[in-house]
Amino acid sequence: MNTLLKLEELGIFVLSIVFFSQLDFAWWWFPLLLLAPDIGMLGYAINTKIGAFTYNSCHHRLVAATIAIVGLVFDNSYWQLAAIILFAHISMDRMLGFGLKYKNDFKLTHLTNL
16 A cells, blocks of 8 residues: 555656646756755744644645646746645655654654554
């Protein structure tokens, strides 16, 4: 099952690259921005509860979907880019075993029991 879930995430990651290629941005923006959502880890400098909130806010697909909808409705390529980067980053993280965080400990994620 773990392999199947990683393949699913790989599919979303590849789809993100395909969608990115439809935007009018230079190719180097994709790898440059790919790790940007990890800025959410800065909350851990305060404490684990705030860290989990800020990290999860930057790694939740509902946030990415909301940004994508805004980008599509208003035909704004910058919002579309942000959504694509979020989807790609989240998928990359999940392939590597990094999931949404629990407030108790950075190492406890929704993927811990998989």
